[in-house]
Amino acid sequence: MFSTNTYASRRNKLKTQVSEGLLLFLGNEESGMNYTDNTYHFRQDSTFLYYFGLDKAGLAAIIDVESGEEWIVGDEITIDDVIWAGPQPTLQEQAARVGVVKTLPKSALEAKIKGSLSAGRSVHFLPPYRPEHTLKINHWTDWALSDIPQKVSVEFVRAVINQRSYKTDEEIIELNRAVNISGQMHVNAIRATQAGKYEYEVVGTVHGTARSEGGDLAYPIILSVDGQTLHNHYHGNRLESGRLVLGDFGAETAMHYAGDITRTWPVDKTFTQQQKEIYQIVLEANINVINALRPGITYLDCHNLAWRTVVEGLKGLGLLEGDTDEMVALGVPALFMPHGLGHMIGMDVHDMENLGENYIGYRDGLERSKLLGLKSLRMAKELETGFVLTIEPGIYFIPELIQLWESQGKFQEYIQYDKLNPYRGFGGVRIEDNYLITKDGAQLIGDPIPKTIAEIEALRS
Amino acid sequence: MFSTNTYASRRNKLKTQVSEGLLLFLGNEESGMNYTDNTYHFRQDSTFLYYFGLDKAGLAAIIDVESGEEWIVGDEITIDDVIWAGPQPTLQEQAARVGVVKTLPKSALEAKIKGSLSAGRSVHFLPPYRPEHTLKINHWTDWALSDIPQKVSVEFVRAVINQRSYKTDEEIIELNRAVNISGQMHVNAIRATQAGKYEYEVVGTVHGTARSEGGDLAYPIILSVDGQTLHNHYHGNRLESGRLVLGDFGAETAMHYAGDITRTWPVDKTFTQQQKEIYQIVLEANINVINALRPGITYLDCHNLAWRTVVEGLKGLGLLEGDTDEMVALGVPALFMPHGLGHMIGMDVHDMENLGENYIGYRDGLERSKLLGLKSLRMAKELETGFVLTIEPGIYFIPELIQLWESQGKFQEYIQYDKLNPYRGFGGVRIEDNYLITKDGAQLIGDPIPKTIAEIEALRS
Known part of the structure; x- marks a missing residue:
């Protein structure tokens, strides 16, 4: 992982490139091969890694462009998770490692997104390339599945490309x-x-x-x-x-x-x-x-x-x-x-x-x-x-x-x-x-x- | 691949275990890792392999329990596919290899399934474990996403388990x-x-x-x-x-x-x-x-x-x-x-x-x-x-x-x-x-x- 500052300054730059609304970052899920629990090796979404560095399944993140607030969205692990997958830092600790102060449980994300939409603010997201991303957006927004490709934020896309194209x-x-x-x-x-x-x-x-x-x-x-x-x-x-x-x-x-x-x-x-x-x-x-x-x-x-x-x-x-x-x-x-x-x-x-x-x-x-x-x-x-x-x-x-x-x-x-x-x-x-x-x-x-x-x-x- | 007869006799036995309707077999798709075309290694669905043996992405199959008819559903490859992925047998040839006579283009599947449902016949499917399976079933049936888990055919599940449990x-x-x-x-x-x-x-x-x-x-x-x-x-x-x-x-x-x-x-x-x-x-x-x-x-x-x-x-x-x-x-x-x-x-x-x-x-x-x-x-x-x-x-x-x-x-x-x-x-x-x-x-x-x-x-x- 790069330094905390690397991730924070990438996000700070990004916030200046998009005009208003929420930026929604969809981390990847584990991907079942021949059944749910027999997974391919986990691969985090690259844009999520670029801005948030956390290499774990089941996370999302939000940036509020106007207020500058940032949240890592995810759930804490249970004792069963420890037995099967080993001990892990808390979500708060993981977020802090990449300079994010706030966390949000997954169950709170839908309300946050729908609240923003009904207040007339944009919810920017990148083109979904995994089917579960499409299903999540459908669930969180009530947009029809067939409408989702048209709702992708070109402004967000261009802002990300404008950063990731230039290697440091x-x-x-x-x-x-x-x-x-x-x-x-x-x-x-x-x-x-x-x-x-x-x-x-x-x-x-x-x-x-x-x-x-x-x-x-x-x-x-x-x-x-x-x-x-x-x-x-x-x-x-x-x-x-x-x-x-x-x-x-x-x-x-x-x-x-x-x-x-x-x-x-x-x-x-x-x-x-x-x-x-x-x-x-x-x-x-x-x-x-x-x-x-x-x-x-x-x-x-x-x-x-x-x-x-x-x-x-x-x-x-x-x-x-x-x-x-x-x-x-x-x-x-x-x-x-x-x-x-x-x-x-x-x-x-x-x-x-x-x-x-x-x-x-x-x-x-x-x-x-x-x-x-x-x-x-x-x-x-x-x-x-x-x-x-x-x-x-x-x-x-x-x-x-x-x-x-x-x-x-x-x-x-x-x-x-x-x-x-x-x-x-x-x-x-x-x-x-x-x-x-x-x-x-x-x-x-x-x-x-x-x-x-x-x-x-x-x-x- | 096993012999043509192996697959045909597995299917013949299966037909005697389900009472009526269409059996729908969802082959797997390629699974994008960090973008659509950078895929994990392809893994076909095991039940599809068990009854149809074809180890290619993008296929489905149907069995009509009453008439006994069987179809491999898929699309023929183009010259671009040949350039990028190499020459392949035709769908008809692939189907024949596992004893299936009929083929159907993917575009015809929706009408076949909806036709069957509106005629009051069952469309049996197994529990979807990949999100694209859920999206397909939603598309082909118009069933709400949240209803799909309840529509799984327990009769079909039990029939498959009753065959696959006993190794030959x-x-x-x-x-x-x-x-x-x-x-x-x-x-x-x-x-x-x-x-x-x-x-x-x-x-x-x-x-x-x-x-x-x-x-x-x-x-x-x-x-x-x-x-x-x-x-x-x-x-x-x-x-x-x-x-x-x-x-x-x-x-x-x-x-x-x-x-x-x-x-x-x-x-x-x-x-x-x-x-x-x-x-x-x-x-x-x-x-x-x-x-x-x-x-x-x-x-x-x-x-x-x-x-x-x-x-x-x-x-x-x-x-x-x-x-x-x-x-x-x-x-x-x-x-x-x-x-x-x-x-x-x-x-x-x-x-x-x-x-x-x-x-x-x-x-x-x-x-x-x-x-x-x-x-x-x-x-x-x-x-x-x-x-x-x-x-x-x-x-x-x-x-x-x-x-x-x-x-x-x-x-x-x-x-x-x-x-x-x-x-x-x-x-x-x-x-x-x-x-x-x-x-x-x-x-x-x-x-x-x-x-x-x-x-x-x-x-x-």
């Missing part, structure tokens, strides 16, 4: 920690790879490493010889000689800051010539973007720089023909890189995604494109000092997508469909690092881990 | 597999234990082992030097010489059958004299119950046999004085073992707990006790051939509970409170195995793993 020094320390654990997970995975093993055996190494460092996964592990499936969570394939493994995974620290690294490595100890050729293009795209990072550049331009590098590289291999700028403008490279270049990262791996990507990554005058690839670009606007982002270009050979486009004759003047056959079963390559935007450029988060072909191969010798 | 040979094979992985997790944990490490380092070994075998955890890992906290999910303590580690964890296989083992071992390579004395009593309780297992005995009697063994043992150490039967009848041993002896296990670690413990473990004429310990006894009724259960007695020294009872003068004629001081900081001991009830006794699930003091110590040498 103490947050950078946590992010470095998260990325370093993530790096160790990758080094261990690459070393554990061996033809004949199953993907899940390497997954065990990866997950075990994350937990051994006191945290857990920041997101579900992607580790597959079918790297062309972008978010592949199947781990039942055997690692066959000749194939590539794409690993996209990262840790979240005990304080819930995330790391997000992707590396791609061969099942064998060395890359094949074909693998090297594709890998090198992706590596160049990754490095070109990193060299371009600075305040003021749009992330859309960074994405297009990656696409341009991919196009140039694939032209060199004869898979594309024609004018690079034309192809980028038309979205031709989406056949090979049908996803966005990256996203903000912080307490959430896609930071603040629950608040709405368009509020985070876009602005007035910068609308999201509908083109394949660009429609998944989570961040497009100008970069600013203090932003932390992932840079994750890739090249994939997705049989179903190639087949679809070819059958439609799509971009056939550029794409040399007949030359794609040798890449069936290739899979995909993605290379991803995390960067902090600084005053005059960008800085790698975490210590460097192997990234070039030579460095990756050296891990296996 | 093919299920026993899966349970053996789950328990064997769980055993390996324990052996690895005991071997990885070393003074100076942190609990989470051993937790990493445990979780990594589960995933390396292709499954995942059956429930959150309990691994703590504070074993007196029964469901302790905190792993930040340092393993100090002189303390005990209580580890309660198990794997679930890729087919979602669970193992559930507890072992207790010293941080050091050997137990202290005090630890040995308590351990031996718990081991005797464990073995006494196992020897008593057979069809016809009530599990309540088994629980009381464990309590009796604990009382006798603690009398031997001078911590209790008086008549054993009296103490058991009054619930005195709950100070040391404030939980039930065990529970059914199958696809759920507490099998079918979402259907209601009292339907599973109790019957007319056998009401649940309100005494500490017994109120947490999930299973009390007569054992039958084919039941699979955990046997998990324990002894704990819970400072807060001892202090509470002592301050109330509770059972002071039996409990020698002044003799409990040397056990402050002892923690707890629990020893748990999984047993199948057979025609003439019981059979251990999985291969034996170290259990006696000598066997545990031998793992460390």
